[in-house]
Each structure stands twice: as structure tokens, then as C-alpha cells.
Amino acid sequence: MTADTAAGAASLDNAKSMSIIVTKGTLDWAYPPFILATTAAAMDVNVTMFFTFYGLGLCKKKLDLEVSPLGNPAMKMPMMGMHMGMPPMVGMLPGVTSMATGMMKDMIKKKGVASIEDLREAAVLSDVNLVACQMTMDLFEFKEDDMIDEVSYGGAATYMEEALKADINLYI
Amino acid sequence: MADQQLDTKGLNCPLPILKAKKALTAMSAGETLEVLSTDPGSVKDFAAFARTTGHELIDHDESDGVFRFVLKRAV
Numbered sequence: 001m002t003a004d005t006a007a008g009a010a011s012l013d014n015a016k017s018m019s020i021i022v023t024k025g026t027l028d029w030a031y032p033p034f035i036l037a038t039t040a041a042a043m044d045v046n047v048t049m050f051f052t053f054y055g056l057g058l059c060k061k062k063l064d065l066e067v068s069p070l071g072n073p074a075m076k077m078p079m080m081g082m083h084m085g086m087p088p089m090v091g092m093l094p095g096v097t098s099m100a101t102g103m104m105k106d107m108i109k110k111k112g113v114a115s116i117e118d119l120r121e122a123a124v125l126s127d128v129n130l131v132a133c134q135m136t137m138d139l140f141e142f143k144e145d146d147m148i149d150e151v152s153y154g155g156a157a158t159y160m161e162e163a164l165k166a167d168i169n170l171y172i
Numbered sequence: 173m174a175d176q177q178l179d180t181k182g183l184n185c186p187l188p189i190l191k192a193k194k195a196l197t198a199m200s201a202g203e204t205l206e207v208l209s210t211d212p213g214s215v216k217d218f219a220a221f222a223r224t225t226g227h228e229l230i231d232h233d234e235s236d237g238v239f240r241f242v243l244k245r246a247v
């Protein structure tokens with residue numbers, strides 16, 4: 001991408017755009033789409049986020065995102081001076097998901113990383129377009145009432161139209 | 173000396189950039205914003221932000237783990 005510093009990128013006609021398909025709903029995977037969307041918006045990019053399947057969880061009014069070490073062999077967290085993973089036999093015990101989620105949220109807070117709530121609010125305030133996949137809303141019987149008001153609803157063709165125009169299309 | 177100051181020490185990516193953008197939007201063209209950050213990633217980030225948005229990075233330095241950036245609000 002060539003840097004067009006003199007004019008800035010802010011004129012409506014020249015503005016770059018990005019679409020992100022958000023398919024994951026765990027606490028860890030909520031970060032990449034929201035970080036990219038808010039940063040792009042801060043750099044004058046028009047952003048549309050399409051939430052589908054488990055990504056729909058990121059649209060809920062009350063976020064209850066979790067993370068589990070189970071099935072996540074790359075998850076090695078700083079503990080007691082080392083990086084440690086959790087054996088699957090331990091990961092499946094009751095309460096472990098809650099504990100891992102709590103530990104991750106503590107680390108996030110301690111390191112001054114924004115919460116997903118704050119990032120989502122920043123996205124809304126910077127006019128990031130939030131679209132939820134109508135089909136998976138129906139599939140999982142989610143109600144529009146459970147989702148934040150700023151979300152609109154559309155299908156695959158809605159996504160395609162945006163993607164065809166966008167400079168960057170991501171699938172997360 | 174900068175027209176406005178923004179302290180983002182202790183905050184991690186993408187907050188320094190997001191907060192800088194918010195501050196710059198409220199400023200007039202030509203005004204300067206000094207940003208303080210402890211995020212080592214912010215060094216490259218602010219350079220990229222300046223190149224992409226046209227808000228010029230007129231000064232930057234580091235001392236004791238605190239990074240300082242001075243941005244000039246573009247037109």
C-alpha cells in the first residue's frame with residue numbers, strides 16, 4: 001500500500017476499506033478482530049465486521065467469553081517463572097475453564113490490555129460496521145434482543161458486496 | 173511544549189494508538205500532541221500511524237522505558 005501522506009487517507013472517496021469475517025467466540029480469539037478493526041478505523045480505514053457462527057457470541061449485550069486450555073496445546077501461559085501448558089486430563093475437570101478464563105482476564109488487566117467490552121465500544125464509536133449473520137442467528141436460535149443495538153443483520157450476499165469493494169478481507 | 177499531552181503509560185496495543193487518534197480528532201490542524209507510552213511495540217506503530225494518516229511524527233525519543241512521540245495534527 002503506498003503511503004499518500006500529503007492528502008491523508010481521510011477523504012471519503014479514497015478511503016481504504018477492510019472486511020473481517022469473525023467466526024470464533026472464545027476470549028482469546030475475540031482479540032484479533034477487534035484489535036485490527038479498531039486500529040484500522042483509527043488509521044482512517046472503513047471497517048465492516050461480519051459475525052458468524054461462534055463469532056455471534058461477540059455481539060451479545062452481556063459478553064460471557066471464556067477460554068479453555070482443552071484442545072489448545074499451543075496455550076502455554078506464564079506461570080511461576082516458566083511457560084506451562086495444562087495436560088488435557090486436567091483441562092477437562094469441572095471448573096478448569098472458569099479458572100483459565102479468570103487467569104487470562106487477570107493477565108489482560110495486569111498488562112494494561114483493553115477488555116473486549118472496551119474494544120467493542122471503541123469499534124462502535126469509530127463507526128465500524130457490525131453485521132451479524134442472519135442464518136446462524138436463526139440456526140442457533142439467538143434473539144436480536146440479546147445482541148447490542150449497533151449490530152445489523154445480513155446474509156452472505158451482504159458480505160460479498162462489501163468484500164468485493166474492500167482492500168483487505170480477513171477471515172478470523 | 174506540545175499543545176496537548178496524552179499519557180498512555182501502562183496501556184498496551186492498540187490503546188496508545190486509539191487514544192492518540194481520539195485526541196487528534198478533537199484538535200485543530202497544526203496543533204501538536206505529545207504521547208507517552210511504555211509499550212515497546214508503539215515505536216513502530218506510531219511511525220506507521222503517522223505515515224498512513226498524514227499526522228506527522230515530528231519527534232520521538234525513549235528514556236527509561238518510556239517512549240515519547242510528538243504528532244502534528246494534519247489538515
